Amino acid sequence: MLVSKLLLPTLKDSPQEAEIVSHQLMLRAGLIRKVASGIYTWLPLGLKVLKKIENIVREEMDLSGAQEVCMPMVLPRELWEETNRWEKMGPELLRIKDRHNRDFCLGPTHEEIITDIIRNNVKSYKELPLNIYQIQTKFRDEVRPRYGIMRGREFLMKDSYSFNIDEESLQETYLTMRETYKKILDRIGLEYKISRADSGSIGGDSSEEFHVLAENGEDIIAISDSSEFAVNSELLLKDGEDISSLEGKPSPDGQGTIQIKKGIEVGHIFKLGKIYAESMKASVLDSNGKASLLYMGCYGIGVSRLVAAAIEQNYDDKGIIWHHSISPFDINIISIGHDKNKEIATASNKLYKDLNEMGYSVLLDDRKDGYGTKIKDSELIGIPLNIVVGKKFLENKEIELLRRNGDSSMNPIDDVKTILDFFKD
Numbered sequence: 001m002l003v004s005k006l007l008l009p010t011l012k013d014s015p016q017e018a019e020i021v022s023h024q025l026m027l028r029a030g031l032i033r034k035v036a037s038g039i040y041t042w043l044p045l046g047l048k049v050l051k052k053i054e055n056i057v058r059e060e061m062d063l064s065g066a067q068e069v070c071m072p073m074v075l076p077r078e079l080w081e082e083t084n085r086w087e088k089m090g091p092e093l094l095r096i097k098d099r100h101n102r103d104f105c106l107g108p109t110h111e112e113i114i115t116d117i118i119r120n121n122v123k124s125y126k127e128l129p130l131n132i133y134q135i136q137t138k139f140r141d142e143v144r145p146r147y148g149i150m151r152g153r154e155f156l157m158k159d160s161y162s163f164n165i166d167e168e169s170l171q172e173t174y175l176t177m178r179e180t181y182k183k184i185l186d187r188i189g190l191e192y193k194i195s196r197a198d199s200g201s202i203g204g205d206s207s208e209e210f211h212v213l214a215e216n217g218e219d220i221i222a223i224s225d226s227s228e229f230a231v232n233s234e235l236l237l238k239d240g241e242d243i244s245s246l247e248g249k250p251s252p253d254g255q256g257t258i259q260i261k262k263g264i265e266v267g268h269i270f271k272l273g274k275i276y277a278e279s280m281k282a283s284v285l286d287s288n289g290k291a292s293l294l295y296m297g298c299y300g301i302g303v304s305r306l307v308a309a310a311i312e313q314n315y316d317d318k319g320i321i322w323h324h325s326i327s328p329f330d331i332n333i334i335s336i337g338h339d340k341n342k343e344i345a346t347a348s349n350k351l352y353k354d355l356n357e358m359g360y361s362v363l364l365d366d367r368k369d370g371y372g373t374k375i376k377d378s379e380l381i382g383i384p385l386n387i388v389v390g391k392k393f394l395e396n397k398e399i400e401l402l403r404r405n406g407d408s409s410m411n412p413i414d415d416v417k418t419i420l421d422f423f424k425d
């Protein structure tokens, strides 16, 4: 992509409305623009990052054996009445009426809809277990939308729902999802903790949250400094414990001491048990030919929230630092004097073509601006590797490789292999 043709409205300063760094940088780097409170447009660069995360999630879900579907976003009241959630969800559920005055809502989560599909289409335990997922826009009329897409009203979620014949099978699927979420977050290069959590309005027996550790996290979690122990303070509060009394104390699992950290909840996995099956009468025939209520699990991951979480964990005073797995482009060719110097333009265009053909996603900054503007923009938008074609190229056919982390080297332009080696490590 040529930078001169890209819709990339970068900003020098942070808009007043943005309180935290990920929101500020998403606006400044031209990733998103606000349409209404908690509702955003994804601009080309932002959408590329979102799609990269979506693809990682999809690949890992498919590998886990889950199957993708797409449920509607507009949902009829009747299904929500069955679980009493038409009332229970309160004002978070955005309700609308059609021209016949029938009630609908915009889907904030899809337990009722998938359970209805399964009870009508799956008859025997032999067809189980099933794990069905979608990657879809959700709407929750949050009481306090804030921090840009971190807590939006409209956001992208991967939600999946497992149907199992018994508790053991549910436990197995639950653990598979737990491992899958670990793989997803590892691939995105995030540091995270898995904490015991409150199940909230989704309900169920027990749940765990995946927290990306970051200063601007909205959740307070107690973690052990030398084991995997982690618990959300919301759960402690519910149980009458006091989080401050845990600070610096020995961890309840007997390993290490407790530290209090802030975390961004990016994923939540639930063992629902039979609650939805009971209220919606969802059963299959078991091995004795008897109707048996289904055990369910549900597993959500905030695809759009992950974009903000990744920025919160990786930035500096120049801008965003993308992990290579989710960067909108792999390489930016900074061509100095592109419009004036034919030699520079020809060399940059050839490099652009070659790298594209090798399978990299490449930006070519062909704008009239000087080096200062171009490198500033590139650092702001966080591209992992810059290749500068400028004065040194004219002098002795050398280009500068400049990584987002500050490392740099001069290389002969024909030495593409070095370019790639440099990029790999």
Ligand code: ATP
Residues within 6 Å of the ligand: 109, 140, 142, 149, 150, 151, 152, 153, 154, 155, 157, 200, 202, 265, 266, 267, 268, 300, 301, 302, 303, 304, 305
């Ligand atoms: P929170 O406590 O942050 O409101 P939740 O517990 O209501 O989250 P779930 O119902 O478990 O969220 O949804 C699954 C995932 O969807 C969350 O882990 C989070 O990553 C994401 N998510 C939930 N609400 C929002 C939102 N308003 N904006 C962006 N992502 C969200």
Ligand code: MG
Residues within 6 Å of the ligand: none
């Ligand atoms: Mg919520």
